Amino acid sequence: NAGVTQTPKFQVLKTGQSMTLQCAQDMNHEYMSWYRQDPGMGLRLIHYSVGAGITDQGEVPNGYNVSRSTTEDFPLRLLSAAPSQTSVYFCASSYHRISGANVLTFGAGSRLTVL
Amino acid sequence: DAKTTQPTSMDCAEGRAANLPCNHSTISGNEYVYWYRQIHSQGPQYIIHGLKNNETNEMASLIITEDRKSSTLILPHATLRDTAVYYCIVTQGGSEKLVFGKGTKLTVNP
Numbered sequence: 001n002a003g004v005t006q007t008p009k010f011q012v013l014k015t016g017q018s019m020t021l022q023c024a025q026d027m028n029h030e031y032m033s034w035y036r037q038d039p040g041m042g043l044r045l046i047h048y049s050v051g052a053g054i055t056d057q058g059e060v061p062n063g064y065n066v067s068r069s070t071t072e073d074f075p076l077r078l079l080s081a082a083p084s085q086t087s088v089y090f091c092a093s094s095y096h097r098i099s100g101a102n103v104l105t106f107g108a109g110s111r112l113t114v115l
Numbered sequence: 116d117a118k119t120t121q122p123t124s125m126d127c128a129e130g131r132a133a134n135l136p137c138n139h140s141t142i143s144g145n146e147y148v149y150w151y152r153q154i155h156s157q158g159p160q161y162i163i164h165g166l167k168n169n170e171t172n173e174m175a176s177l178i179i180t181e182d183r184k185s186s187t188l189i190l191p192h193a194t195l196r197d198t199a200v201y202y203c204i205v206t207q208g209g210s211e212k213l214v215f216g217k218g219t220k221l222t223v224n225p
Contacts, residue, residue, distance in 0.1 A: 004158075031211045042202065042215030043159065058212070090158050094211050101147050101166075102211040106158030 002026050004107035006091050012113045013081045021076040021110050023091030029105070030096035032074035036060065036087040037109075043090060049074055050096050081114045088112070119203045124220040127197075133190040135219050137203030140184040145208045148179060150188045153218070154199040162188065162201075166208075193223045 007022045025032065033048035035058075045058030049068040063085060065077040074093075078085060088111050092104040120138040127133040139148065150162040163170055163177045165186070170177045176189040190197055202218040 033211065035215075040217070042217055043213070044215070045212055048212070059214075088156065092158075096211065097209060099209045101149075101164050101208065103149075103161050103164065104151075104159075104211060104213060106160070108158050109156065111156075 004091055004093055004105050006089075006107035006110050008110060009108070010111050012115065013078075014115050015082060017081050018077070018079050019081065020078075021089055021091075021112070023074045023076065023107060024072050025074075025091075025093040025105070026072065027093065027105065028071065029093035030071065031102065032068065032091065032093045033058070033104075034064070034066065034074070034076045035090045035092065036085075037090065038087050046076065046089075078112075081112075083114045086112060086114045119205055119216060121201075121203050121216065121219045123217070124222070126222050126224060127190075127193045129195060129223055129225050130192055133188075133193040133197065133221060133223070135188040135190075135201050135203075135221065136185065137188070138185045139203070139205045142183050142205050143207075146205050147208055148177065148183075148186050149204045149206065149213065150175070150177065151202045151204065151213070151215075152197075152199040153202070154196075159202065159215075193221075195223050195225065197221065198223045 034046040035043040047066040049055045091107040149164040151159040153159045165177045179186045200218040
């Protein structure tokens with residue numbers, strides 16, 4: 001049981017380049033999400049999904065695209081990277097309970113630097 | 116979701132109990148209190164959650180006041196590995212959207 005797996009762990013991009021951060025979970029969780037964390041700050045929600053084919057925006061969605069074609073995978077795409085997107089990115093997943101508590105499992109993070 | 120207030124930093128001696136407070140005075144009836152921690156730059160780790168009653172698991176205890184306006188996370192016997200940033204988060208039942216503040220930086224000293 002691997003939990004939430006993020007790749008790559010580290011990436012350096014030049015301004016304007018595109019790339020995809022991968023996130024996969026093997027817990028059959030319906031809910032998946034992406035957060036970013038800037039130095040000295042808490043995490044901020046970028047995009048989330050409550051199931052295959054369903055995505056929605058979080059607090060800071062600009063500059064990022066997502067899709068959810070399978071339950072297991074939730075990739076985050078940067079179409080034209082900017083220095084402001086230098087951050088650590090965390091993927092998280094959970095069961096989707098419409099009431100009650102939902103506990104998130106986080107990945108280890110992907111550290112992105114945009115020059 | 117209700118806003119939370121936590122101290123910026125705390126220290127604790129190894130082997131002693133660490134008591135981390137959190138104020139959430141605007142909490143509503145269907146909102147849960149969650150605690151997560153982040154060790155160094157790792158992904159956040161779930162610790163415990165509660166609605167009204169006190170809760171205990173293998174990692175910690177959560178004490179929620181009767182009026183639910185504040186809570187305390189208790190690590191009964193802190194170790195050096197408990198040094199981390201601890202986040203208190205309040206969110207509605209059925210919601211997975213966690214709003215992270217800056218948390219409390221707990222340092223466990225030998």
